Amino acid sequence: MVRSPLTPQQRAAGQRLGAFLRECRGDRKPAEVAHAASISPETLRKIETGRLATPGFATVAALATVLGIPLDELARICLPEMDLPSTG
Known part of the structure; x- marks a missing residue:
C-alpha cells in the first residue's frame, strides 16, 4: 500500500510536536529518553x-x-486549530 504524501499541515504539526518533545527532554540525553x-x-x-x-x-x-507530558497537551500542540476542551 502506498502512503499518501503528507500535507503541509501534517508536516507543520510534526515539526511542532518534535520541537516540543525536544524542549521537554531538556538536558536528558537522547539515548536515555x-x-x-x-x-x-x-x-x-x-x-x-x-x-x-x-x-x-x-x-x-x-x-x-x-x-x-499529558497526552492532551500533545494534542493541543499537534492540532492547534481544533477547539479541544481544557483540563483545568
Whole structure:
C-alpha cells in the first residue's frame, strides 16, 4: 500500500510536536529518553527534527510517559486549530 504524501499541515504539526518533545527532554540525553521509551535514538532524532512527522501513537504515548507530558497537551500542540476542551 502506498502512503499518501503528507500535507503541509501534517508536516507543520510534526515539526511542532518534535520541537516540543525536544524542549521537554531538556538536558536528558537522547539515548536515555529513547531507551526509556523503547525506541531507537535515531527514531527520537527524526521525531525531534520533524523528519518523522507522523510517529505512531504508541511511540508518542511512550515518549509522553517518559517525559511526563499529558497526552492532551500533545494534542493541543499537534492540532492547534481544533477547539479541544481544557483540563483545568
